[in-house]
Amino acid sequence: MFITDLITYSTVRIECTFFGGGARTGTGFFMNLCIEEDQYIPVIVTNRHVVKGALTGKFCLTRKTSDNKPDIGNFRFFEIDRFAEQWFYHPNVDLAVMPIAPLLTQSAGEGESFFFSPLAPELIPTEDELKDMPAMQEIVMVGYPNGIWDSVNNQPVFRKGITATHPELEYNGKPEFLIDAACFNGSSGSPVFILDIGKVTTRSSGTTIGPSRVKLLGILYAGPQHVASGEVHTVEVGTKKDMAFTAIPNNLGNVISSKALLDFEPQLKDLATKGRRPGRMEPCPCGSGERYKRCHGKIV
Template sequence: MTPLQLTAVERLDRCTVRITTDAGKSGTGFFFFEPTDAAGQSEGGGYILIITCRHVLANAQCVQLIFTLFDAAGNADVVEIDEPLTSFQLVGHIDPDVDLVCLNISGFMNGVTLDGYTFDFTALGRDWIPGPDVLNEVGVAANVLMVGYPDGQWDHVNNKPVFRRGITATNPKISWQGRREFLIDMAVYQGSSGSPIVAYDHGAIGTTGGQIGFGTRSWLIGINQGVYEVDVEGQISINGVAEDSVIRARLPMNLGECISADRINELVDHFRDHMIRLVSDNYSFPSSPTRRSGPLSLLGEPSVLVPSSPVSLCSPGSS
């Protein structure tokens, strides 16, 4: 099955990456493809970015990323890359209060590809982000999926994320508390920061106009950045007799806070401006990261993913 034949869910199953740092944090990132062509054409190659939340990488010097690679014989290998953040081009959202950041891993992927390996992944793109007209069809109580690594849980043998299902708890078109954010009703835990939030329906699909269609609808509408919690206090009771000790805990309310996906466009626009400045300044890009163990040897780092590299482009819509 080629990437363009994958269903929306199969694409989402391959678009995330598990992130841990030397600062003791874990989270989720997802692959995002941005063409180098200003007109958005992918034939000339493009950048492969990992998008996540800014706080996932806060205070970190090194980052660990998990990839699935295929060698020339078609054998799969789950590989952890442990590298300084300075090995990648790290660009945050132009507004420091927006909890978004991207890592440009194009050069690293080029090095791996030139060494005879290919990546098993799919990358989301701007065509996954709905415009205002399409977003009008996504309101309160819309079905959503979240893909990521809650509490760091994942299938470490097959390098697969965990899917969770819920609904929008507030209207994603309306800025929650005056911020371009919205809430979801879903069990959200640490490690889910950076997870893509996708409005997903399959089969009979209702519209705001009361009509019903059939097919698959999948749109990237947000990125999870946190969860609301509630303080709980109580006492231990043994045979009906309360002990003196008091137990206090913070429990998740099953309300996730999500950044609106249109903020991704702003992040990627800022990244493009950053790359243009580097090129105009004749910036010398750092050498490629080196794998810590095993036979994989990475070569020199171009800053742009060349067309011959194994990029899997995903488009939303019917599957």
């Protein structure tokens, strides 16, 4: 499949319900972490604020044809109870991952398999690649703005934009950067890509015609919004359908640098080895020396 076609199968629309009847939608994407030879841990990635506190979560996967292609329009809904408890939460940035191997194994047992296209850590740009990237790169963001999707074909929506600050730099001292793209509610958790087809531009070589390049620059989580008083606040690109809306997004978006995804690997490896999460008082698997409850198990 062509790379952009594959990317349409890398995202998943997440619908959550909350205590008191609230609901929200966000974007998740599939990723394989902890890759070692033929072993890996498949997860869904989204923002912490999308799933935190959710009672139930619903998403759907497109079934596979017998010749390993997406059977477009034929998909299955999964509804998961105690949804918020299924996720690992990043202690410092607005990210969460949910291991999906149990769900896939169970589905396989029921004779079901799905077509989706997980991203891999090799798509995360290296420091050298970031250093060689000129400012103002074209980017593509894939997701479900305002919850909008093609619900007949289970397809996400592509949006284009540019990097508004350089992804190599920590914007205002945080591990994030800004993009200029239409960043709406429901886009929370959208992967942000550099998607160069047949033309790559670097600082060292200028523009080269021929090669293509795909890089996962980061994950959208917030955006500056103008409120009625004329001030500008950065708020989570969120989410609640029942929120009274007085703020106007200004087409900028805050994007968490993709390297933060690798921070989940020690916890995922620990889960894979032990088959359970650490106890609250046990040492954190990340190796910080802190107890789990004070580190990656911290409830934030």
